[in-house]
Amino acid sequence: MNADPPVQMAPDAGPAAGISGATGHIDPPAIGSARSSGLALAALVLALAALVATGMAWQRVTGMREQLARQSAESAALAVEARSIARQAQELARDTAARLAISEIKLSEVALQRVQLEDLIQSLSRSRDENLVVDIDSAVRLAQQQAQLTGSVEPLVAALKSADLRVTRAAQPRLAQLQRAIARDLARIAGATVSDTPTLLVRIDELLRMADELPLVNAVAAVSASGMLKRRDGETMPKWWERILQLVGQEARNLLRVSRIEQPEAALLSPEQSFFVRENFKLKLLNARLGLLARQLESARADLASASASLNKYFDPASRKTQSAANLLQQVQGQMKTMELPRVDETLAALTTAAAGR
Numbered sequence: 001m002n003a004d005p006p007v008q009m010a011p012d013a014g015p016a017a018g019i020s021g022a023t024g025h026i027d028p029p030a031i032g033s034a035r036s037s038g039l040a041l042a043a044l045v046l047a048l049a050a051l052v053a054t055g056m057a058w059q060r061v062t063g064m065r066e067q068l069a070r071q072s073a074e075s076a077a078l079a080v081e082a083r084s085i086a087r088q089a090q091e092l093a094r095d096t097a098a099r100l101a102i103s104e105i106k107l108s109e110v111a112l113q114r115v116q117l118e119d120l121i122q123s124l125s126r127s128r129d130e131n132l133v134v135d136i137d138s139a140v141r142l143a144q145q146q147a148q149l150t151g152s153v154e155p156l157v158a159a160l161k162s163a164d165l166r167v168t169r170a171a172q173p174r175l176a177q178l179q180r181a182i183a184r185d186l187a188r189i190a191g192a193t194v195s196d197t198p199t200l201l202v203r204i205d206e207l208l209r210m211a212d213e214l215p216l217v218n219a220v221a222a223v224s225a226s227g228m229l230k231r232r233d234g235e236t237m238p239k240w241w242e243r244i245l246q247l248v249g250q251e252a253r254n255l256l257r258v259s260r261i262e263q264p265e266a267a268l269l270s271p272e273q274s275f276f277v278r279e280n281f282k283l284k285l286l287n288a289r290l291g292l293l294a295r296q297l298e299s300a301r302a303d304l305a306s307a308s309a310s311l312n313k314y315f316d317p318a319s320r321k322t323q324s325a326a327n328l329l330q331q332v333q334g335q336m337k338t339m340e341l342p343r344v345d346e347t348l349a350a351l352t353t354a355a356a357g358r
Helices: 028-150 154-170 173-191 197-211 237-254 271-293 297-314 320-336 345-355
Strands: none
Touching (some): 197 320, 297 320
């Protein structure tokens, strides 16, 4: 800032030089000198004010610089810290991404293993159910064969009860129909009346033993004369001869018999034919027995019917033994009508349906 040019002061002209008279009139040179001093003072004041303002501005600028420097340092520190945090965040993000990828891979493996395990469990369950159905089917069919061979329903009942227990333990909804079929077959078997085969065999054996003692129609009554001609103790001679005469008279009367012959061929049998008739009767009973053991029920019934016809035709119906044999034969024939074992068709059909997977 340039200072004003120095004011050249004029030489003093004395106190009264600038004052003219008593009127107080100032001279123009004195007025100019005072105005220059005021301007100089004002310029000085302005300079001082400008200097103070400049100092204050400089102080403020210095403070601002220091504040900016501090802020810059703090910003730099914050930037360094932010970069460090960003670097850590990036590393953490990469680590997290890697772990997430590994987790996804493991999750996919676990899901795949779960699917495979479910498939395996379902396969094992189906295989177990199929094996159960096959085992039950084999057991029921084998029991049915045993029942047919033995003539007893006990093997069939035992097999059905065992099958019902196994199905109950399996607790599979698709086997509920099989369980209901087994229950219906068990109820049907329990309500059926089946003859006992061993009892029938015993009765046929009894008929076989009686066959040799059955009298034929053309057989002459045998007179047992054992002891008739012996003299009893204390019996007198005349009475003994009287008994001999009575015996001879009775034998003479038996030489001629008058009877009604309804079947001439039975009465005209020769002794040899009588032997073969008896043996043929026994052979028919044996055939019926074998047919009963072999579960050939129709053949056994036919043999029993033929034996009954021979008994009524060739043997004496008035004999007590013949009547007993006829009654026994009728009982056997009556029991043969209930020899049909109840079938388990519903259970077998349910097993077939379960094996088919429906």
